[in-house]
Amino acid sequence: MRARRLTGSLTCLVVLTLTAAGCGLSGGGSDGGDATAGGCKVDKGNVGSGKLSGDVKGKITFQTTNLKKDFGKYFNGVIDAFEQAHPGTKVNWIDDPGDATFTQRLVADAQGCTLPDVVNINVNTAVALTKNGYLLNLDDKAPDAGKPFAPALWKSSMYADGDGKKVHSVLPWYSGGIVQTFNTDLMEKAGLDPAKPPTTVLGLFDDAEKIAKASDGKYYAFLANPQLRIPADWQQMDIKILSPDGKKFTFADDPKTAQWVEAMTKLYKAGGMPRDSLSSTQDPANVYGQGKLVYGPTNPNFLRFIQQNNPSVYKKTGVAPFMLDALGHTVGAPQYIGVASTSKNASTALAFAQFLTNAENQLAWAKDPNVVIFPSTTASLNDPFFQSVKGDDPFAEARKIVASDRKTATADEIALTPGELNAISAQIQLAMQGKKSAEDALKEAQSKANQLIEQGS
Template sequence: MRASRLPGSLACFLALALTAAGCGLSGGSGDGEATAGGCKVDKANVGSGALTGDVKGDITFQTTNLKKDFGGYFNGVIAAFEKEHPGTKVKWIDDPGDATFTQRLVADAQGCTLPDVVNINVNTAIALTKNGYLIDLDKKAPDAGEPFVPALWKSSLYADASGTEVHSVLPWYSGGIVQTFNTELMKKAGLDPAKPPTTVLGLFADAEKVAKASGGKYHALLANPQLRIPADWQQMGIKIFSADGKSFTFADDPRTAQWVEAMTKLYKAGGMPRDSLSSTQDPANVFGQGKLVYGPTNPNFLRFIQQNNPTVYKKTGVGRYMLDDLGHTVGAPQYIGTSATSKNAVTAVAFARFLTNAKNQLEWAKDPNVVIFPSTTASLDDPFFQSVKGDDPFAEARKIVASDRKTATADEIALTPGELNAFSAQIQLAMQGKKSAEDALKDAQSKGNELIKQGS
């Protein structure tokens, strides 16, 4: 498992906000009261022993900015649950998901009014689990993980107040990751679109061939390192953090220097536009202009190209993402958590499991207005993902990602904006020949560790 780490600013905010409420999970206090995160709760919500009882009564369900586009779907799920369990009522709240989302959720937790069932991201899951606000599913619903892809379930663990890693959330939907490329430009460079690279450094080697063949008329990749880190490093199996997550270690691995050297060589060879080193150009736009060989890795990008540049879309190839030394891909899904402060935990857990079951996840994934991939094995085995006919790029991507999701984990590493900027600045100096790869990485790591101490 990874050493989970909150971005510094979020960690500081949560530490201050949650201290007043009290942290941790307890089966009971001195006067016999059960507590969770400092809130008085039903004793059945905490401690050992699975939740038991009838599924009935009222609960609150909160999503994040989904009602406008998917109201019909969620209202249907809620209606089906209420029909299956007479006597239940699910009140749906949709948070706008803006910059103050976490603050609002923390305020709810402090006030012991966290929604019974809540849609959260990785960082919020980490914080709420550590402070005792989410139900420990390993104890309260020990069979909850059965429908989910084993690798994803196994890696969706977060530390509680004691430091023990527990399943406090159910993995929900995620985006996929694929290789996309302009097949016509690949052929011009002497590359075979049927054999895309299988490693990160192999991608750079192919990109050098593009540089030699293109004469500057088109390029392989954009140069800004922010587009590639830390994903490339993680895929190469480089240990970015120490085991405790409290310091950076990427500069200690010689493979990171190899990566910087490969980026530098490609940049100098003309495989990347000179003006893209520090720019915020969107690769999707450049690819859509037919001037970039390798496009973005999000399958949703294919929809963008199909709608805006149909000529380029017809030339777009799709391949499995580079597994490299890691052996699988990573990607943080959205999660569904159940509140340890719920006054109706049996119904909350039942609804969370109903929402994330194979049938309901598959139904949403089939919505033509969304490009998402489910977290259950049965959903991914459905013909919708597996029986792909023709050579349509998006259809092919669906099949590739569905297969990939069966081995992908939730171990995606995210850097804070300050860390990403600091690392990129040093690597850009190396790519310009102003520093060696080793010195740039050493300085980047040093600056990163300073930012961690400062709570960047």
């Protein structure tokens, strides 16, 4: 399982690095009665069957990713409350800057048997750490851990262990949400009804063609670079992008993918996208803020950006539920909290992880005006903060929509590595320029992407 919208994709790098190190998997004890997890000696209660037991006391280390600068007050408050509720505990909070070498540093910690007791990780890192035995198997160690979370999200937040069995090894934390955003004035100019936004991906392209005909190049539906739309569009269309084991791309085998490429090609030729945006890396938020795009980015945080930087465009911005299409729900990889199986105080680490991710603490952070996040617990999502939102401005509407959406969203979001994304996009760009048929472009894209999987890059 791979994730994309919120995180980068370094799964292959992490897995290869861990495997190359010769680390073992969670398993039984040694001759001395010790157990091992990821090649590290651990308390035998941390692995195998049986619920985790032990007193909640002692010191643990809690690591976040680039959160201390902006949210120090919140996290220090959570830590203080936990320590007061559990005398004799001490939580040492460290904050990784989250730069390009974050994953490598975390891998090195895991290999050195010094993974932080409680760690904030993305899906890709969760995949690697679970496979190599570095995270507690919560199905065994905390069988009731999933009760607070939205059922669809909890059910889908499972990753394969060393034997290939999917287990719960992380607690869902926060996510960014997803909505449709659009310039209502431009929609009306194109003869579209802002009260009836598209409900399918191909329906969006149909509306975009109307925009192309009406705009005469003065504004556009969205940018042309396919990297902005794949694999998210494909997933909503329920295209089988990968084989069930994740070892082979299969998107070219589904005729719906060719329909998507043909729709992109037709729209590009019709002038529904800026000609110079086919391979451009320009930010759609900036172009939307200039009043030149009908459809804006899908992250609700984008609305804050527009509100602050282009208030006149913000007033014209409409918000609607994201297209469920053939998938029937949205997907969105949350940030996770994992508990190290190598922890010397695993009971304390687990207790803190559950305290941090409980409904009360998640809701408190979601209410911070400096952040646009959505919680993962059912009780948090049911709170009046989300369900009885005052106002009808775009951001208020987005908050109501996403809070409802999070109850059915899954964590099954697919990610592409940068190499895979580039290889696939390059072929689609050729098709959009009329240099290849959709079928030929997709076959070549799939072949090149599968070569990258085989090479582990």
